[in-house]
Amino acid sequence: MNPLNSIADNVKLGKDVKLSKFINLYGCEIGDETKIGAFVEIQKNASVGKRCKISSHTFVCEGVRIEDNVFIGHGVTFINDSYPRATTADGGLQTEADWKVEPTVIRKGASIGSGATILANVIVGENAIVGAGSMVTKDVPANTIVAGNPARVLRSVPDPKKQPAADAPVPFLDLVTPHVELEAELVEVFKKALHSAGFVGGAAVDSFEKAFAEFSDAEHCVAVNSGTDALRFAIMGADIQPGDVIVTVPNTFIATTEAVSQAGAIPEFVDIDEQTYNMSIASLRDYLENQCQRENGRLVSKRSGRAVAAILPVHLYGQMADMDAILDLAEQFGLIVIEDACQAHGAEYFSRKQNRWLKAGSIGRAAAFSFYPGKNLGACGEGGAITTNDPELAKKSRMLRDHGSVRKYYHDVEGYNGRLDAIQAGLLHVKLPHLAGWNASRRDRAADYHRLLDGNKDVLLPHEPSWSRAVYHLFVVRVQEREQLMEHLKQAGIGSAIHYPIPLHLQKAYVSLNYREGDFPVAERIAPQILSLPMFPQLAPEQQERVAAEVAAFVAKSQQKPVLVD
Ligand SMILES: Cc1ncc(COP(=O)(O)O)c(C=O)c1O
Numbered sequence: 001m002n003p004l005n006s007i008a009d010n011v012k013l014g015k016d017v018k019l020s021k022f023i024n025l026y027g028c029e030i031g032d033e034t035k036i037g038a039f040v041e042i043q044k045n046a047s048v049g050k051r052c053k054i055s056s057h058t059f060v061c062e063g064v065r066i067e068d069n070v071f072i073g074h075g076v077t078f079i080n081d082s083y084p085r086a087t088t089a090d091g092g093l094q095t096e097a098d099w100k101v102e103p104t105v106i107r108k109g110a111s112i113g114s115g116a117t118i119l120a121n122v123i124v125g126e127n128a129i130v131g132a133g134s135m136v137t138k139d140v141p142a143n144t145i146v147a148g149n150p151a152r153v154l155r156s157v158p159d160p161k162k163q164p165a166a167d168a169p170v171p172f173l174d175l176v177t178p179h180v181e182l183e184a185e186l187v188e189v190f191k192k193a194l195h196s197a198g199f200v201g202g203a204a205v206d207s208f209e210k211a212f213a214e215f216s217d218a219e220h221c222v223a224v225n226s227g228t229d230a231l232r233f234a235i236m237g238a239d240i241q242p243g244d245v246i247v248t249v250p251n252t253f254i255a256t257t258e259a260v261s262q263a264g265a266i267p268e269f270v271d272i273d274e275q276t277y278n279m280s281i282a283s284l285r286d287y288l289e290n291q292c293q294r295e296n297g298r299l300v301s302k303r304s305g306r307a308v309a310a311i312l313p314v315h316l317y318g319q320m321a322d323m324d325a326i327l328d329l330a331e332q333f334g335l336i337v338i339e340d341a342c343q344a345h346g347a348e349y350f351s352r353k354q355n356r357w358l359k360a361g362s363i364g365r366a367a368a369f370s371f372y373p374g375k376n377l378g379a380c381g382e383g384g385a386i387t388t389n390d391p392e393l394a395k396k397s398r399m400l401r402d403h404g405s406v407r408k409y410y411h412d413v414e415g416y417n418g419r420l421d422a423i424q425a426g427l428l429h430v431k432l433p434h435l436a437g438w439n440a441s442r443r444d445r446a447a448d449y450h451r452l453l454d455g456n457k458d459v460l461l462p463h464e465p466s467w468s469r470a471v472y473h474l475f476v477v478r479v480q481e482r483e484q485l486m487e488h489l490k491q492a493g494i495g496s497a498i499h500y501p502i503p504l505h506l507q508k509a510y511v512s513l514n515y516r517e518g519d520f521p522v523a524e525r526i527a528p529q530i531l532s533l534p535m536f537p538q539l540a541p542e543q544q545e546r547v548a549a550e551v552a553a554f555v556a557k558s559q560q561k562p563v564l565v566d
Contacts, residue, residue, distance in 0.1 A: 073114030172495030189426035218387035220394035224418035225372025231259030244309035250503035315344035318473035342370035369475035
């Protein structure tokens with residue numbers, strides 16, 4: 001044993017442990033083949049697994065459990081007491097009996113960067129990576145990379161074993177991998193529900209609502225059974241009267257306008273912006289200033305003769321609409337704003353007025369999210385949520401989702417059966433800690449598409465204004481010969497989809513609204529040109545390169561004209 005080390009007799013050292021110099025170990029357990037650097041201290045009741053590497057100047061305190069194959073960088077500090085004090089209430093020096101050790105676990109295969117601090121009562125998940133210098137204040141999900149102070153999820157750890165073959169099919173969306181990765185935790189949710197028969201409401205729903213409100217920077221979250229119901233209840237909860245007009249866009253999924261109609265209101269459209277494909281501020285202003293008039297103090301639509309009550313921007317494809325401008329117009333015309341955030345969980349908008357980034361779902365009077373399986377945060381079935389900072393709207397939405405009652409069998413109004421079930425809430429709660437990482441990965445994938453396809457003038461790529469941090473629910477490009485490109489990709493084994501082929505004002509379902517071709521030129525111009533390329537967090541670089549190569553090969557072969565933007 002090296003005389004420069006202090007290794008107490010009660011230390012359980014495994015086989016072939018390699019110790020450097022100036023190491024202080026007492027009352028701890030070190031697994032086989034672990035390597036410990038200089039000036040490391042490991043206290044009693046701490047344990048280090050097999051084949052770990054603990055770099056120099058690290059301090060592992062009592063109560064820390066480090067599992068096998070963990071890497072700990074230089075100068076990592078662990079804390080085991082959230083409220084440390086030198087003295088007791090009567091002024092004497094604290095002894096061991098006075099403090100309560102809060103355990104910390106570093107699961108197998110994780111890596112902790114140099115200079116990181118891991119606060120008490122934290123679990124760092126399997127294979128997770130903590131960036132150098134981070135301050136870890138809460139649990140780190142397995143297979144994710146976190147960094148910063150406080151440490152935030154950046155992305156998922158890529159799995160080198162999962163690299164697909166060069167010519168393997170590329171799905172439009174891979175919904176299997178994330179579920180397989182989280183299988184054990186997801187199955188646990190089912191087991192818990194089966195063993196408690198807690199299927200509707202209860203703690204699982206309450207705690208998911210709290211967590212999703214926090215994620216979206218909103219004060220309240222009301223979990224419901226779909227995005228469509230979230231929109232409908234938000235509209236009804238905002239006291240929009242039957243027959244009132246809600247202004248939205250024609251380039252969206254029909255659920256946006258279905259919810260409007262089902263709430264008894266009337267949808268009217270304004271055109272979209274040619275660069276972002278979201279609500280055009282110029283069109284909205286034109287509608288409010290020129291296509292409406294004041295009657296008895298209310299703004300009335302000239303086309304329907306109905307009072308206009310609200311604006312419903314859709315944060316389509318994961319990118320937020322220009323909310324400062326929309327809120328300004330809403331204020332000027334006395335209208336409510338409800339966000340359709342069904343495709344935008346975690347998307348951010350830089351408010352020039354507030355000089356800060358705001359999250360989707362935290363800005364309007366209320367917002368609606370969908371947890372349809374393919375969404376950025378998807379259930380294993382149907383689900384949705386309303387977020388709001390308005391306690392009254394939250395209360396009304398809660399009543400509406402549950403037959404108009406606050407107390408069972410006491411019905412203040414007629415409501416709906418629109419609750420999120422407890423199993424879906426539990427499953428969503430397992431996935432929620434991964435959402436920021438998945439979104440970051442989608443942003444990385446979008447940046448890669450830009451790198452791979454930039455400069456190809458025949459393919460128009462999505463535009464992200466400086467005030468937007470999109471979460472790329474979809475990656476939508478524009479080309480002249482969309483159907484042929486789709487077919488070319490299909491032949492190459494690459495999935496793609498169209499969101500959406502016919503603008504809502506031209507759908508059969510809305511003939512009664514009396515819109516005509518030519519009413520919304522931008523929405524009509526892009527509809528035959530837009531194509532959604534494969535986009536999901538686990539999309540591998542090789543897959544993306546193949547998609548980009550096939551897109552480039554098609555446009556070169558077809559010699560199509562560039563898409564012109566006004
Ligand atoms: C923009 C938009 N609004 C509303 C919805 C409705 O959500 P759900 O399918 O959960 O009812 C969706 C989901 O498909 C959507 O994409």
